[in-house]
Amino acid sequence: MTVQLEGRLASRGDTPLGDRCGIDRTMQLIGNRTAMLLLREAFHGATRFDSLHKRVGVTEAVAAQRLKELVAAGVLAKEPYREPGQRTRHAYVLTEAGHALLPVVTALLEWGGRYAPSPYGPTPLAHAGCGEPVHTELRCEAGHAVPEEELVLGTPLEG
Amino acid sequence: MTVQLEGRLASRGDTPLGDRCGIDRTMQLIGNRTAMLLLREAFHGATRFDSLHKRVGVTEAVAAQRLKELVAAGVLAKEPYREPGQRTRHAYVLTEAGHALLPVVTALLEWGGRYAPSPYGPTPLAHAGCGEPVHTELRCEAGHAVPEEELVLGTPLEG
DNA sequence: GTGCTGACTATGTCATCGCATAGTCAGCGG
DNA sequence: CCGCTGACTATGCGATGACATAGTCAGCAC
Numbered sequence: 087m088t089v090q091l092e093g094r095l096a097s098r099g100d101t102p103l104g105d106r107c108g109i110d111r112t113m114q115l116i117g118n119r120t121a122m123l124l125l126r127e128a129f130h131g132a133t134r135f136d137s138l139h140k141r142v143g144v145t146e147a148v149a150a151q152r153l154k155e156l157v158a159a160g161v162l163a164k165e166p167y168r169e170p171g172q173r174t175r176h177a178y179v180l181t182e183a184g185h186a187l188l189p190v191v192t193a194l195l196e197w198g199g200r201y202a203p204s205p206y207g208p209t210p211l212a213h214a215g216c217g218e219p220v221h222t223e224l225r226c227e228a229g230h231a232v233p234e235e236e237l238v239l240g241t242p243l244e245g
Numbered sequence: 246m247t248v249q250l251e252g253r254l255a256s257r258g259d260t261p262l263g264d265r266c267g268i269d270r271t272m273q274l275i276g277n278r279t280a281m282l283l284l285r286e287a288f289h290g291a292t293r294f295d296s297l298h299k300r301v302g303v304t305e306a307v308a309a310q311r312l313k314e315l316v317a318a319g320v321l322a323k324e325p326y327r328e329p330g331q332r333t334r335h336a337y338v339l340t341e342a343g344h345a346l347l348p349v350v351t352a353l354l355e356w357g358g359r360y361a362p363s364p365y366g367p368t369p370l371a372h373a374g375c376g377e378p379v380h381t382e383l384r385c386e387a388g389h390a391v392p393e394e395e396l397v398l399g400t401p402l403e404g
Numbered sequence: 405g406t407g408c409t410g411a412c413t414a415t416g417t418c419a420t421c422g423c424a425t426a427g428t429c430a431g432c433g434g
Numbered sequence: 435c436c437g438c439t440g441a442c443t444a445t446g447c448g449a450t451g452a453c454a455t456a457g458t459c460a461g462c463a464c
Contacts, residue, residue, distance in 0.1 A: 087290075088287075088288055088289060088290035089288045089289060089290070090373060091289060091290075095289075098300075100295070100296050100299035100300050101299070101300070102299065102300055102301060102302030103282075103285075103300070103302070104302060105363055106363060106365045107282070107285065107354070107357070107368070108353065108354045108355070108356070108357025108358040108361065108363075108367060108368060109281055109282065109285050109350060109353045109354050109357060110278065110282060110357070111357040111361040111363060112353045112354075112356050112357035112361055113277075113278040113281050113282075113353065114278060115361055117276065117277065117278050117281065117353075118272075118276065118277075118450095118451075119269065119272040119273060119276050119451095120451080120452085122268055122272050122276065123262075123266070123268065123269060123272075126262075126266065126268050128247075129247055129248045129393075130247060130248060130250060130254075130398075131246075131247035131248070131250075134410085134411090135410075135411055135412075136259070136409095136410060136411070137259050139411095140259035140260070140261065141257075141259050141260070141261055141262065142261065143261030143262070143263060144452075144453085145452075145453060145454075145455095146411075146412065146413090147412085147413075147414085147452090147453085147454095148451075148452060148453080149412095150411080150412055150413075151451085152451095159361075160360065161360075172410095172461095172462075173409095173410090173460070173461045173462060174460095174461085175410075175411080176411085183356075183359075183360040185393060186356055186359065186360060187352075187356055188383070188393055188396075189348070189352040189355075189356075189381045189382060189383065190349065190352040190353055190356060191268060192383060192396075193346075193348040193349040193352050193381070194267065194268045194271045194272065194276075194349055195266070195267045195268050195271075196267070196348075197267070197271050197342075197345055197346055197348075197349060198266070198267025198268060198269070198270045198271035198274075199267040200342075200345065201319065201320075201342040201345060202267065202270040202271055202274055202318075204264055204265060204267075204270060206265045208267060209254075209266070209267060209398060209399060210398075210399040211383075211396060211397070211398060211399075212385070212396075212397045212398075212399060213385035213387070213389055213391050213395055213396070213397070214249060214394075214395040214396070214397045215385075215389060215391075215395050216385060216387045216389060218385035218386040218387040218389075219385065219386050220383050220384065220385045220386075220391050220396060221383070221384060221385075221386070222348045222352065222381060222382070222383055223348060223381070223382065223383075223384055224347070224348065224351060224370075224379050224380070224381055225379065225380060225382055225384065226371070226372035226374075226375060226377035226378065226379045226380075227377040227378050227379075227380070228372070228375050228377040230372055230374060230375060230377075232372050232374075232379050234288075234344060234347055235373075236372055236373040236374050237347075237351075237370060237371075237372070237373070237379060238370070238371045238372070238373045239289075239368060239369075239370060239371075240368060240369040240370070240371060277420095277421075278421095279421085279422085293440085293441090294440075294441055294442075295439095295440060295441070298441095303422075303423085304422075304423060304424070304425095305441075305442065305443090306422090306423085306424095306442085306443075306444085307421075307422060307423080308442095309441080309442055309443075310421090311421095332430070332431045332432055332439095332440090333430095333431085334440075334441080335441085
């Protein structure tokens with residue numbers, strides 16, 4: 087019923103993990119509502135400050151602050167671009183680390199659609215190739231779907 | 246390079262999504278560091294208040310508050326139990342909605358291990374069945390791995 | 405060089421989240 | 435019924451995050 091633990095983790099008693107844990111570090115970097123919503127819009131293809139702040143629905147000050155943090159975290163990069171007849175502007179684009187956050191974003195989206203339903207209903211994800219619904223799930227490199235009770239957590243401190 | 250949008254979402258201009266978005270609702274319910282860390286410990290099998298608050302490393306007041314919120318959100322349930330020779334206590338156990346958060350937690354863990362590295366190294370996930378490393382990824386119901394550029398987002402407001 | 409627009413920055417205020425310390429409360433052992 | 439322990443609750447304070455309003459700044463159009 088719970089994740090299996092290995093090595094030092096298995097008998098850590100009640101000592102806190104602190105920043106040994108990747109969840110903690112991730113949440114400290116990008117674990118707030120506004121950052122996630124900015125990422126959502128980045129995945130939707132929004133790149134301009136104006137568009138991002140309006141679509142997320144926060145004030146410019148907050149958007150500027152969060153975007154600065156996301157750039158500092160290496161999740162977004164500021165790239166100069168110029169449209170014809172326009173001055174040079176900066177686009178916020180997802181870095182590799184940013185793109186790697188897609189499972190986080192989709193997992194939050196799926197869960198919210200199912201367990202925090204709204205009058206608007208869930209937002210379905212689909213595969214462009216075959217049209218089938220898409221889910222965020224655990225798979226091992228051998229291709230097996232991994233249910234919770236078959237998940238083993240190693241410890242980073244040994245070996 | 247970005248998620249493809251369908252229907253009303255495709256041309257929403259710069260209007261905010263607000264709580265039409267499952268990401269937003271999820272983040273409002275459980276989108277803070279302490280809640281995620283409490284869930285981490287719940288997945289590790291911790292059920293008792295004392296254990297949870299110590300392992301997460303927050304004060305009792307904060308743990309009590311967050312646990313109350315998680316119970317209200319339907320993610321944890323308080324269940325009475327009695328050990329022999331002990332008085333009745335309450336265990337915090339994951340509900341079905343709570344278990345459904347596993348992909349969120351593992352996605353955060355994986356990302357942190359890779360892109361917010363610590364001196365302790367990443368925490369590897371493995372499949373108990375075959376020993377292979379496990380990843381949180383997007384799959385369609387036909388079994389295809391879905392890369393970002395093949396992901397289509399529907400809109401909840403039509404049909 | 406004036407105006408316009410996109411992209412911020414500044415200020416002030418309020419709510420939320422965290423910490424630290426201290427207090428409460430229930431019930432079993434003695 | 436006294437004390438201990440686990441599980442909270444209360445209070446006070448500082449940091450963070452949000453909002454609203456207003457100001458700045460760069461550069462192209464004219």
